[in-house]
Amino acid sequence: MASSSESAYFTQHEINELQTTYEQGELSKFTTQMEKKLNDIKNAELNIAVTGNSGAGKSTFINAMRGLRGCDEGAAKIGNIExxxxxTPYKHSTFxxxxxxxxxxxxxxKFPMKVYVSRMGFTTYDFFIIISQNRFTENDAKVIEEIKNLGxxxxxxxxxxxxxxxxxxxxxIDFDRMTELAEMKQDIxxxxxxxxxxxxxxxxxxNFSLNEFDFPQLKETLLNNLDGIKKDILLMSLPSTTVKIVEMK
Ligand SMILES: Nc1nc2c(ncn2[C@@H]2O[C@H](COP(=O)(O)OP(=O)(O)O)[C@@H](O)[C@H]2O)c(=O)[nH]1
Ligand SMILES: [Mg+2]
Incomplete structure (x- = not known):
């Protein structure tokens, strides 16, 4: 859970106000305040950081999400060299x-993890996508640790x-596709x-078969549930005591 001072969506004053409403047990007033805030952020930008090892497919993934191939104008450069x-920011065309x-x-x-985190501005993203090409690496674990620490x-x-x-x-090798995929997922x-x-x-x-595997589901989760994602992020940026009351509702 992010501390109140790290909240991207609430000022300290707003948090204090919500806290007071919560402590006074004024459920409906609290809900109204939250709903107003949720409406405010519906139009807010959603900044998604795509990270992971070099060659994992980060740039190809971003292109795929934007309906582009590597050769298209405005596409992220792909390849084996960083x-x-x-x-680099890439806006979605329809969203x-x-x-x-x-x-x-x-x-x-060349810089250590802490420097990477501050240079890349980890605190400014709403959430993260970590892409891994094969096994779960030490770098993946380090990045996850940092994201977790930021709540x-x-x-x-x-x-x-x-x-x-x-x-x-x-x-x-004789294998059952569904079993193989399920085992991979379980391992991760x-x-x-x-x-x-x-x-x-x-x-x-x-990234080359956008109608296969979990790509359709991922796209749906990301783009069709934007409001839901923003709501989650909003809740995550609140102090835990105030979140309890929202959960109660
Ligand atoms: N077969 C296959 N190759 C991929 C996939 N995603 C990326 N690649 C290839 O992997 C290489 C590295 O991709 P890139 O997006 O540049 O990785 P980045 O360094 O993480 O940005 C390129 O040659 C891509 O064509 C994928 O899902 N399947
Ligand atoms: Mg790249």
Whole structure:
């Protein structure tokens, strides 16, 4: 839980006001105040940081979400070399309130994690997408630790699933696709829980097969539930005592 001073959506005055209303047990007044605030943020921008190791598929993912291919104008540059050491914003064309930030791969920068976190402006994002190409790495764990400390939320994406399945096929290994995918997800889930994440949200995707695996579900979660996501973020930025009353409602 973010401390009140870190809240992106509430001023200290507003938090004090909500706290007082809560303490006085004025449920309906409290709800009205919250609803007003929720309306205010409906039009607010949603800044999503996309992070993970170099080559994981961050830039390709952002392009896919924006309906672009690497060769298209305005697309994020893809490839095997890290092209920039700065975070680069990419607005969604049909959802201009949504901005994806393409972050350089954690492992490619020379600076330690704490410096990466402050240079990339971790506190300014509403939530995070961590993309991993294969195994759960030490860098993934470090990033998760930082996100957790900020009291922010993340989705964990395992990309290039097409490659994984192709490799099994090429090796002549007999496997059941659904079982294989379920096991992969369970494995990631176990690792995330071991890293202290109680309810990890995981998607297995291929950036080249947008109608397969978990890509459709991910897109729906992100873009069709924008208001829900904003509501979650709003709640997460509140002190825990005031959240209790919202949950009660
Ligand atoms: N097969 C496959 N290749 C992918 C996928 N996503 C990205 N790639 C490839 O992986 C390489 C690195 O992708 P890129 O988006 O530049 O990774 P970034 O460094 O994390 O931004 C490129 O050659 C992409 O074409 C995917 O889902 N499946
Ligand atoms: Mg990139």
């Amino acid at each position: 092209t920039t050491m700065e975070q 201009p309130n949504v901005c994806f930030w393409d972050l350089p791969g954690v492992g490619t920068t 922010k939320k993340f989705y964990f994406l395992r990309s290039q699933i097409d490659n994984d399945l192709n490799t099994l096929e090429q090796q002549g 889930s176990r690792r995330l829980m071991a890293a202290g994440i109680s309810d990890p949200i995981i998607f297995l995707i291929s």
